[in-house]
Amino acid sequence: MSTLAIYGGEPTIKPGEIKNWPPVDKTDEDLILAALHEPNQARGKYTALLEKEFNAFAKTKYAYFTNCGGSALHMCVAGCGIGAGDQVITTAYTWPSSASCILHNMAVPVFVDILPDTFLMDPSKIEAAITPRTKAILCVHLHGLCCDMDPIREIAKKYNLKIIEDACQAHNALYKGQPAGTLGDCAGFSFNQNKCMTSGEGGIFVTNDEEIYRKGLTLTGFGDMQPTKDTDEYPAYAFGYKFANNEITAAYALAQLRKFPWYYKQLIDNARTLHAELTAANLKGLKLPVEPENCTHNWYNYNIRVDFDALGMADKTTAEKSRFRHAVCKALQAEGLPCGVWQHCILPQMTIFRAKNAYGKGYPWTVPGADAKTNYDVENFPNADKYCYSHIALVMVLRAPNDTVMASRVAQAIKKVFSNIDKIDPDKIMK
Numbered sequence: 001m002s003t004l005a006i007y008g009g010e011p012t013i014k015p016g017e018i019k020n021w022p023p024v025d026k027t028d029e030d031l032i033l034a035a036l037h038e039p040n041q042a043r044g045k046y047t048a049l050l051e052k053e054f055n056a057f058a059k060t061k062y063a064y065f066t067n068c069g070g071s072a073l074h075m076c077v078a079g080c081g082i083g084a085g086d087q088v089i090t091t092a093y094t095w096p097s098s099a100s101c102i103l104h105n106m107a108v109p110v111f112v113d114i115l116p117d118t119f120l121m122d123p124s125k126i127e128a129a130i131t132p133r134t135k136a137i138l139c140v141h142l143h144g145l146c147c148d149m150d151p152i153r154e155i156a157k158k159y160n161l162k163i164i165e166d167a168c169q170a171h172n173a174l175y176k177g178q179p180a181g182t183l184g185d186c187a188g189f190s191f192n193q194n195k196c197m198t199s200g201e202g203g204i205f206v207t208n209d210e211e212i213y214r215k216g217l218t219l220t221g222f223g224d225m226q227p228t229k230d231t232d233e234y235p236a237y238a239f240g241y242k243f244a245n246n247e248i249t250a251a252y253a254l255a256q257l258r259k260f261p262w263y264y265k266q267l268i269d270n271a272r273t274l275h276a277e278l279t280a281a282n283l284k285g286l287k288l289p290v291e292p293e294n295c296t297h298n299w300y301n302y303n304i305r306v307d308f309d310a311l312g313m314a315d316k317t318t319a320e321k322s323r324f325r326h327a328v329c330k331a332l333q334a335e336g337l338p339c340g341v342w343q344h345c346i347l348p349q350m351t352i353f354r355a356k357n358a359y360g361k362g363y364p365w366t367v368p369g370a371d372a373k374t375n376y377d378v379e380n381f382p383n384a385d386k387y388c389y390s391h392i393a394l395v396m397v398l399r400a401p402n403d404t405v406m407a408s409r410v411a412q413a414i415k416k417v418f419s420n421i422d423k424i425d426p427d428k429i430m431k
């Protein structure tokens with residue numbers, strides 16, 4: 001193999017060869033322009049259309065188009081009736097919004113470790129984390145792979161807990177053929193630009209449960225969404241925010257949603273091409289993502305891992321391993337491959353959770369009884385910690401309009417770096 005680009009060789013992928021995400025065309029332009037000329041640019045006709053078509057897409061009954069995925073998740077928490085001093089069990093390895101949405105309603109996140117292969121919440125760890133304060137399990141279908149829902153549902157049923165799905169990365173990810181968003185009581189999706197379906201920013205709260213929908217809505221309309229209101233008064237019936245999005249963004253989201261079948265097929269074809277080529281190459285030190293039999297990955301992120309055991313580096317410190325992984329990442333980037341570290345540390349290590357202080361004066365952890373069993377020490381989450389310092393994430397490069405030819409180029413770049421893995425020298429690369 002030729003010299004690595006990080007040491008002066010030719011990059012595998014040249015600048016400009018990777019096409020931008022999302023593809024924008026006349027479908028987007030026509031809908032956005034039409035929305036722009038409507039008299040109503042707040043919630044209106046395009047928002048209603050989007051919510052209707054998203055319900056059909058996600059197989060849900062109720063939907064509310066929000067300004068982001070985080071607010072959609074906050075609506076889930078409020079919709080499930082979770083409040084001050086309650087506890088919600090979630091995963092230690094995720095995006096901070098999966099847990100901050102719990103704090104936003106004055107409840108406390110209780111973390112559990114992940115499974116070593118799928119990097120998703122380990123269902124066998126949930127029961128030990130349950131206390132009389134526990135009200136829900138918030139499962140995160142991370143990187144576009146659904147959690148193992150059967151055991152999670154069994155536990156939820158046994159302890160009468162709600163299930164909230166963080167489906168922000170999981171558009172049409174399937175569990176036993178059923179889409180994310182319908183696997184629990186309610187769900188939040190994100191339409192942020194990184195996502196498989198985007199409107200730049202945005203999100204959507206979905207549920208099949210009318211009561212959860214109504215309670216969720218109360219939160220977003222300044223606390224003013226009365227189910228039957230026959231006056232023009234605007235009293236705040238409850239404590240609320242404003243999470244609504246607008247018509248122009250709704251029109252963009254609608255255009256992108258209508259193109260989703262193309263995007264989805266292309267992403268899956270690309271990920272399968274990459275996966276087949278890397279599997280066939282059988283490279284030392286490279287661990288590939290898995291797709292359990294009962295799941296269909298949407299390949300939001302294709303995450304590879306450095307296998308430190310295979311490289312004889314098992315005894316190195318976490319800091320040394322992390323530095324080596326960063327050097328590998330830089331070598332891949334030098335080959336022209338956009339990739340990065342998706343999370344630098346697990347949630348329990350992040351300042352807000354370590355400090356146990358969200359609202360000042362230690363709230364919500366200082367609500368009497370709220371802090372039971374919340375041990376955030378990293379030692380409790382060894383799989384999450386290991387995943388964190390060994391992964392490298394490929395996000396946009398496999399998206400449409402990039403095709404399987406590009407997926408093969410990505411494979412080539414990874415093969416070049418990993419077949420030269422003995423030459424990766426963090427002291428030279430991480431100057």
Ligand SMILES: Cc1ncc(COP(=O)(O)O)c(C=O)c1O
Nearest residue numbers: 068069070095097098168190192
């Ligand atoms: C797993 C997960 N949950 C929640 C969110 C929050 O979504 P948003 O950025 O749209 O608020 C994200 C966004 O990246 C995410 O990846």
